[in-house]
Amino acid sequence: NQYLRYDQLLEAVNTLAQQCNLLRSNTCRQQEIGSAYEGRKLIVLRIEKSQTDKQKRKVWIDGGIHAREWISPATVLYMADVLISKGLNRRMWTPEVVALLDYYDFLMLPLYNPDGYEYSHSHYRFWRKNRQTNGGHPSQSRVCRGVDLNRNYGYKWGGSGSSSDPCQDNYRGTGPFSAMESAAVKRFVEQENSDKKILLFLSYHSYGQYVLMPFGFKRGAYPRPALSAGKMSCVAFFGSREMFATNHRFYIHGTSADVLYEASGGSDDWAHGSLEVPYSLTVELPDDGAYGFLLPPAYIRNVGSEAVRGLLAMLRTIHDLE
Numbered sequence: 114n115q116y117l118r119y120d121q122l123l124e125a126v127n128t129l130a131q132q133c134n135l136l137r138s139n140t141c142r143q144q145e146i147g148s149a150y151e152g153r154k155l156i157v158l159r160i161e162k163s164q165t166d167k168q169k170r171k172v173w174i175d176g177g178i179h180a181r182e183w184i185s186p187a188t189v190l191y192m193a194d195v196l197i198s199k200g201l202n203r204r205m206w207t208p209e210v211v212a213l214l215d216y217y218d219f220l221m222l223p224l225y226n227p228d229g230y231e232y233s234h235s236h237y238r239f240w241r242k243n244r245q246t247n248g249g250h251p252s253q254s255r256v257c258r259g260v261d262l263n264r265n266y267g268y269k270w271g272g273s274g275s276s277s278d279p280c281q282d283n284y285r286g287t288g289p290f291s292a293m294e295s296a297a298v299k300r301f302v303e304q305e306n307s308d309k310k311i312l313l314f315l316s317y318h319s320y321g322q323y324v325l326m327p328f329g330f331k332r333g334a335y336p337r338p339a340l341s342a343g344k345m346s347c348v349a350f351f352g353s354r355e356m357f358a359t360n361h362r363f364y365i366h367g368t369s370a371d372v373l374y375e376a377s378g379g380s381d382d383w384a385h386g387s388l389e390v391p392y393s394l395t396v397e398l399p400d401d402g403a404y405g406f407l408l409p410p411a412y413i414r415n416v417g418s419e420a421v422r423g424l425l426a427m428l429r430t431i432h433d434l435e
């Protein structure tokens with residue numbers, strides 16, 4: 114019902130993890146994968162029904178990489194809640210979610226950019242980047258702080274749609290993974306994918322209502338044929354179709370560069386291009402511009418429910434394709 118502050122959000126994740134383990138012991142774990150520039154924790158919630166099944170594939174889900182996109186962390190938290198209650202609580206469970214937790218482990222980072230998120234609550238609502246100082250920059254202006262974490266990834270870093278100017282909102286940083294937050298995520302995701310177990314990589318943003326696939330760094334660059342060919346667009350389409358069916362909000366699907374704009378150094382491009390994760394998508398949550406980033410909290414449940422149904426449809430589609 115409301116957009117939580119950083120402390121409340123970590124408390125909510127903690128509560129979820131406890132509930133999860135009451136329903137089924139040793140299923141959820143919180144992992145501190147690193148910290149943000151100002152010291153706030155980066156917490157991944159692992160939902161893992163069996164630690165011994167070596168066949169299980171993994172699903173990575175992150176939210177809140179951009180500070181002002183408040184609906185994103187709220188939605189990722191909502192999705193974790195639904196996976197746990199419908200997958201583990203026998204009073205609520207639905208067979209599809211129960212089966213899902215048998216097939217996949219979920220690694221969820223609801224709040225990627227806690228410093229920026231707090232700043233967008235306390236000082237400036239439309240802040241986007243993290244909050245690091247950009248060493249040696251002569252300007253005292255506060256806009257010259259921060260790195261756009263979604264321009265800081267190592268695949269095709271430094272190309273179009275990213276800026277070398279620290280005062281811009283899409284500042285790419287001094288080099289690939291120069292930001293503490295993205296470096297922590299890189300380290301963790303690479304380690305989790307050392308056996309190529311990540312099947313689906315999802316990043317939730319707002320706003321615009323898109324399901325975006327690689328590549329974003331240049332127009333006319335498409336997912337790797339050997340890994341996915343047309344399959345990824347099929348997954349994007351069925352995800353957007355299901356989200357439309359839920360609340361009649363229409364999502365456009367396509368490659369980022371083709372349907373949105375060229376932007377290099379994004380997480381989705383890195384997951385697919387460098388890590389060779391077969392399915393990598395960025396979801397731009399509602400709305401389509403009426404409220405934009407200022408989406409009222411009354412929308413959280415709606416957006417959460419369509420995001421959950423979209424996720425299930427994407428996983429169902431992947432299951433059928435693989």
Ligand code: 0X9
Pocket residue numbers: 179182263318319320325328329330369370373374375376377378379380381382395397
């Ligand atoms: O520009 C972005 O980082 C994303 N849009 S947003 O308005 N939430 O900032 C889109 C990223 C799409 N992916 C790539 N360009 N790789």
Ligand code: ZN
Pocket residue numbers: 178179182318319
């Ligand atoms: Zn974003």
